[in-house]
Amino acid sequence: MATELKSSKYRCPQCGAGDFSVTTTQWRCDACGQAFACASGIPRLFVEARLGSQDRKLRDTFYDGLFGRLYQVMMPAIVMPVRPLAMSWPYWIAYGVVVAVLLGLVVGLVDALASGAFALAGLLAAALALAGWLLSRQRYLLHLMWVAVPAWLSLSRKPYAPPESFAQVHERVLAPLRSAGRRLQVLDVSTGSCNSLYKHGWMDLDADYTAIDLSETMLKQGSDMMSAAGVPVDLVLGDAMELPFQTDSFDVVLSYGAVNGLTDPSKAIAEMARVAKPGGVLLFLDEQIYDAATAVERAYFMKVLSSHNVIHRCPVETFPPELTDVRVSQVYQFYYICTARKAA
Secondary structure, X not given: OOEEXXXXXXXXXXXXXXXXXXXXXXXXXXXXXXEEEEEOOEEEOOOHHHOOHHHHHHHHXXXXXXXXXXXXXXXXXXOHHHOOHHHHHHHHHHHHHHHHXXXXXXXHHXXXXXXXXXXXXXXXXXXXXXXXXXXXXXHHHHHHHHHHHHHHHHHHOOOOOOOOOHHHHHHHHHHHHHOOOOOEEEEEEOOOOOHHHHHOOHHHOOEEEEEEEOOHHHHHHHHHHHHHHOOOOEEXXXXXXXXXXXXXXXXXXXXXXXXXXXXXXXXXHHHHHHHEEEEEEEEEEEEOOOOOOOHHHHHHHHHHHOOOOOOOOOOHHHOOOOEEEEEEEEEEOOEEEEEEEEOO
């Protein structure tokens, strides 16, 4: 039996109407009749044909691929050169094992060829070819193999002290929200595993939470995590460049690590501004290299951290005019946080 959603916070990606007939398997727009299938009960509120090419590529080959399926392992491995050794040492051990195995295969192949053990040489060559094929499919891992140690050594020489830290930026935004005196509406765009939504203070608010992502693989992880934590959240599969929400719906709009990699970052930011309420807050984080970076740090940034991005810095010059009080804080060597407010 269908449930009727009348004038909801959602809007139809096809016609923009806000009334839906909802079941566990599909949402149907009452205005245009377009049906949107559900995945494990989560509505897929986007039009596949209108997705940006970069967004479709990242979803299909990255987030719904090896990286997304192993996200809890892959993401810490990629950022191990910039994390404290106390946090990253298991990944350095794994990295050392992988390097040792690859070097062992090369040495073994040379020895086998020199000694005429051609059957063994064939096996070792096949193993190396397989490793090379896997690394070529995930080029950021291939580059990580050679740049991780030099980048870590370079970064270790000069600890970074940001003008405004990650925690300070969040406290600046969160403090007035905690005393808002009303139930807030919080949206996390490209939420992935919901990790950032859960961990960075947003759970301290008196709020209803909505999280959207294009990847079913990532959003399923987010659903599992928030369910295990006992946090109610409305999950939506959708396009960051055509958010399926009504204008002026959210007090807070967040995004962690997604804007720079979208087909049109400026359009995504304009959409985040559209769905924010007048006076609402935007906060998003992504990659941007700090001014004092060395050559090897820049190589690590471009070849690994920012390799999938279409832009490599905060695109403040393209912000819509309704965004005010814009502040870009370089919180880490390779990451910025941008905060802004929608004009009341």
